[in-house]
Amino acid sequence: MLLALAEPTTTYYLILAALVFAIGSVGLMVRRNPLVMFMCIELMLNAVNLTFVALATRFGNIDGQTAVFFVMVVAAAEVVVGLGIIISVLRRRPGATADDLAELKG
Amino acid sequence: MHTALLAADPLLDTDDWWWQVLAIVAGKVLAIFVIGLVGTMFMVWFERKIVSGMQNRVGPNKAGPFGLLQTLADGTKLFFKEDLLPDKADKWVFRLSPFLAFVPAFLLWSVIPLGGDFTNGNDGTVEMFGYETRVQLVDLPIGILLVLALSSIGVYGIMLAGWASGSKYPLLGSVRASAQMISYEAALGLSLAAVLLMSGTLSTAGIVQGQDGFLNWNVVATGFIPFVVFLIAMTAELNRPPFDLVEAEQELVGGFNTEYSSIRFALFFLAEFMNVITMSAIMVTLFFGGPQPLKLGDLQLGGIVEDGNIFAWAGPLSGTIWVVLKTLAFLYAYVWFRATLPRLRYDQLMDFGWKLLIPIALGWFLVLAALEMVRDRYDGWEPLAVTVVISLVVLGIAYGLFSLALGVARRTREKEGAAY
């Protein structure tokens, strides 16, 4: 079939992941809400996951998938800690954005 | 990559897949849809009828025979009600969330084995229009994980509904709900892990296949405790009484769906009851052998009862009958809970989940794993006995430490003021 000819190759996935990663990093740089910034970090981690899995499939090498497993563990741990910090900050100053956090300036 | 996507069913492995296959799949989808809707309708009626029976009332009895069409009537009424959209609501999310609750409930049906012959090592496939297939929509290699996944997605519907309403009580309800569901998911997962340890597979069909004979039913094989934990955790996941704090009328008005009306409310309602059915079916699949018959020894009664299967006369449908019967038992249990058990307080709910269910599930899982390992490596009963003794000692120590920790925490709390 015609469609079968245009099978997505690994490169497609790599490009998609790069785009997602870039979007995430831009978001991290422009957004002000700490939670949203954190979501952008998650986006970036997911892009990495996609890269790993696409490459693992291409190589026929399970290591990439194992790596993703670890990334997920790390992401979960990071979320726990990150939300802890965010809660402890925002509980004191609801609605604080990255700009409001300017106690520390030299 | 081809095979990767479609390795879910022997049906799809055939090389010459064409419209017949498509038709079979479409038929299955349709069947599940119908079963789901009709089953839910029936469930609502069933619940009301049983509860009223327990409370010495009559219950619905006007619409249709025995009031069977009562749900239909209610639904029709809901359809024609005005569709309210609160002023402060987040319109987009407000509209989305009923579907987020409803869709996962439906999708769950796809991995439940609804029938098929699993006896004597058969793999549960049946012939359908000349094709080998299963009596379930798909048999994913990660089937049971899909259940977990979808049940965790189900949180979204409730959570967002409460938030999007732009009102205090629904928000409180949904925050409660999500905390509750996340908390109990851990216990759910741990008791599930015990099942997976015994089955050695994640596929639902595989799990069913492994439960040939009553002693192999996971409820027995895993030592009953995982089942109890699973049942309780599942009840909490479903926000069913006695864990229905989400919609505690006295405190929160209607809970997360206070602001909903008309068809959107109907969708929540539908999802809730459908979830009860699907979860019961999953419990049957996991612990009670799904379509596996409850064998009465080797009883043979010429065509009617074979190999102890009293529904052998139904032929290929015997599995389905077993599933339905077992599921009904659970449905009855749920209604029974609702009618008899008082609702928990919120802190009790949390304590119960974190301090009782999770430790028990975890401890039991570890014991099972130890036993399984010893059984694999050594012969005879002595090593097993030693393992059991050691496990008990370890668990005892762990329990001691745990209660010590709880005691210390309580004392500290009393001394230094309440913890967060």
Add this chain to the structure above:
Amino acid sequence: MELIVFVIASAMVLAGALGVVLRSNPVHAALSLVLTLFGIAVHFVALGAHFLAAVQVIVYAGAIVVLFLFVLMLLGIDKSEDLSIEPFPIQRPLAIVIGAGLAGLVIAAAVRARDALPEGTPLESGGDSNIKQLAQNLFSDYVFAFEFTSVLLIVAVAGTVMLTRKEKKGGES
């Protein structure tokens, strides 16, 4: 067939990713994130990583984003952010340039490497084999890493308790 799946899932991923960045309401951003996560889960399935697909949904969508939403709701910080205000005028163009550079770097590398990427024998993907392979790899080559994640999780738990536990006197409720 694969292409259709790819296109649809990629659309989900990209739309979600853009949503995270562009939606002013943090809850909407979180929902967009869920969309992306699902898209990536679909990609995982298409790539034969069934187990990871499931874990992706369970861990990311089922736990992580739910936690996000939970915090958003608990703290009531779900106010929309006015994205038209730009605190530092140069920041956005700069961020976009950096982002574009990042994407350009990797995309250029990926495109140039497309023929050089070695292609191995595909992994078995029937039945449980994906999970089995993963498990074997996890408990042989990566056994240290696997055990070490326990330390990581201890940090996470102990740390969060340390952060959010209420202090002896006063403080916030």
Add this chain to the structure above:
Amino acid sequence: MLAQDTFFTAPEIEWWHISPMLTLVGGALVLLLVGALTPRWPRGLYGLVTALTAMTAGVLAFLQWQEIDDDGPATLIDGALAFDHLTQLLTIAICAAVLLVALVTIDELDIAGKDGPEMYAMFLIAATGAVVMSSANDLIVLFLGLETLSLALYVLAASDRTPRSQESGLKYFILGGFASALFLYGIALVYGTTQSTNISEVAASFTTNVSLEGDPPLILAGLALLIVGLGFKVAAVPFHIWSPDVYQGAPNQVTAFMASVGKAAAFAAMLRVLVIALPFQRDDWRPAIWVLAVLSLVFGSLLAAVQTDVKRMLAYSSVSHAGFILVGVEAAGHDSAGEGMPSVAVYLLLYSILTVGSFAVVAIVAHSNGGDSSIGAFNGLASRRPAVAVALTVFLLAQAGVPFTTGFIAKWGVIQAAIEESSYALGIIAMLSAVIAAFMYLRIMVSAWLTDAEGDVARETVPFASAAAITAAALFTVVVGIFPEWLLHAAESVTQYAR
């Protein structure tokens, strides 16, 4: 089920060789468990247990030194970890820093009135992460170590319930997460070229695999991302933006910990990734490191010189120290196995101890001034507390790189390594930035020795444990500064790394 997989073989685990790590984790668990189950321990006992744990771990690492001399470096647990002198040296450095930090923490927590086991446990776990980073022979293991360390540091930075501390924790967390993601993406792309995350295999793939000759594009992109990610972690300009805020806002003992253990681990990771895993790309990464080094040196010193808060000043100075260490890394990126790696290892060890001492003094001064760590708080220190002023002077002179202190040895080492590889420009820039930095250290010394305090300032209280830590660090700084031979000799062997 388990026995079915006949082709599955569990790797052998060298318990003795990972004992330093196990000791640290064990200490943390003991603190967390026993600490939670028993009533408050007497003052300082938590810290003492921590210090003992760190010491035990350090001694264990030290005991294994000779073994490597005899049997050569090796990899552990199926190639997950490297067992070589680099690992041992950095482990010892980390343990020493933890020991000193633990002593300082005793007093810090006492002053804050919240003695408890959690912070010590976090220190120990973070140190475990750092040790894992310095011994990782697999990029994934390295990443996990990095995350363990980072997560602990985020928490520690935010652990004080003041807005500043929490803010510093949040900033550190967001930027740290960003860096981790970049680093991870780099690992993914390296995997995309070499089909492995194991450092031995990564390095080997460039010698065995013919198709990989002539730098494959993916690895270049991966390298760029890895360098940026590592740049964040070591706080090299322009990726240093988090460090001043975080250093200033975090509690004193945590800042000391970050500057010592955090930096050591980050550079260990850099050595592992760049020098050990990707030596065949050295011509690609060396220029980048060169640029980072120069920027860090120049801007670190310049920005430090204009600060008014001493903690912030030391933060920038740690940026410039990072620049110096990068000079050593750059030197390690030349073809000949020169002095680069030993100089970096020595620098890390010496700097760790030095910086803990500096921050301990700053803490003492800040506390008596109501938490004020601005430079004015140091006015007249010499007349109030001459001994403290002397210790401060020793540390600052050492940081400035004045002879007869460890700082001089450290700087001499890295610059010598650079000169040996003919990086004259780098050497000159490093020295010139040292001049600017020295000016800043002198400012602090001037206010301590030569400026009188305005009004009546209370005499600083010098708690015992801090005093012990400061004395130890100062003695080390001077004695090793005069007799560095043994350390240099020991560090010589880090070029014999396991892979």
Add this chain to the structure above:
Amino acid sequence: MHDELSFPILTALVLTPAIGAVLIGLVNSRQAQYAKLIAAITSVTTGAMAVWLTVEFHQSDPDFQFVSKHPWIEEWGISWHLGVDGISLFLVLLTGVLFPLAILGIDPHNDDTRRDKPYFAWLLLLEAGVMGSFLSLDLFLFFVFFEIVLVPMYFLIGGWGYEGRVYAATKFFLYTMTGSAFMLVSIMSTAFIASRNGVSGVTFDLVEIAENADFAASTGRWLFFGFAIAFAVKVPVFPLHTWLPDAHTQAPTAGSVVLAGVMLKLGTYGLLRFGLYLFPEAAYWSRYLWLGLAVIGIIYGAIAATMQTDLKRLVAYSSVAHLGFIVLGTFAFTSQAITGSVMQMVNHGISTGALFLMVGWIYERRHTRQIAELSGLQKVAPIFAAGFMVIMLSSIGVPGLNGFVGEYLILIGTFLAEPWYAAIAATGVILAALYLLWAYQRVFHGEPGEANQNFAELKLKEAVTLLPFIGIIVFTGVYPKPMLDRIEPAVDRLLGHVEDVADFEAPTPDEPVIVEHDDTDETEEGDH
């Protein structure tokens, strides 16, 4: 060689003041009076050892004597290598003599006696550093001492100086540190490049490298300039001199004495010992640059001194001029000129040191250094004025006093090689007479104003301090032979080394080769 000498005299010279500093550090702050006692004892002991060293010195031996060599950091090829020859001998002696005088001659103007303690500690540390610098024969060791010197000096200026002290101290520090930065890189490069060119293994040993290394011309020049920048700042050579007037003016009197007396000599000594000895070719190649800068320095220093209104600043600028002479002599590459330079280093230390001391006494009495506010001091304090006169004349270079010997030798030696430079430099001598005598006239002659009426006469303590200065000035001026006998062999050896490597022949008075030499130079250095 003094192998028979069991006592490590050079090590003792370095360590004694350092130990003294540590001892002072241990003294209780409330008993600060002991600080001065310790300082006096240690510095006098050091001075006595320096004198003893001079007596024991074998005058005809051109090599390094009293050598003490112990491995220190073998890993890097670094050793504790000390030695003294004719060039450094008198600088060591000068250091040994000047420090006790500076310590005893004038007290720091401290309000709080507790501050005496760090003052003396820093001074002794400074002495140790200076001694070490003059004695080290290891590049690493030299750098260490060269750097160490900065810290005490910084604190002395910054802590006990006058109004603009912090600015002056910072400027001083930054200038010299910047110079050192280049030197450090040069030192390392020298060691490594030497190890590839003739020297076995990486070593920082000066003699080893100087005798064995064979640098390519361009490499040698780069390395030479790395060293030279550091020394040029320290000297200071003309465009890099701006830190000096500030530092001198703001420093406490003892600081000025030490700064002018010995610390500036670190630069000129360094040029001789490390510039010429290590890189003869490069030094010779760049001589016109140095000669030019030296001449500019002489003239510029003189003119600037003329225009000063502050007495101390005037003396400071006169230092710039005098050091120009020393540099001129160094790069004339004749035996007489270099001997004169070494001589002049010592003389300048004595005379300028004494001048600063006396200016300090004036300030103590009048709390001003402005020439305009002082007048007629001769009337009220004739002995004081007489002492000042002697020292001033020595500084001008009047025959019969020490200044004459050095300047004369320099000019003669330079004239042999580069007559034009010598001629211009000679005008500097006249200018020196002009500005110093004019200053003397303005300050000491005339009628004492009201404020100057009570100007106190020279006190006994001051007189005791001043006597050694005048004694040395007169003795050296009348009978310079003992000094010259000891300096010359070392200088000749050095010059011989330079001639060997740089491949030229230094002109001697017996065989004037001026014309030919100039011609060859012109062709060699056409683009210079």
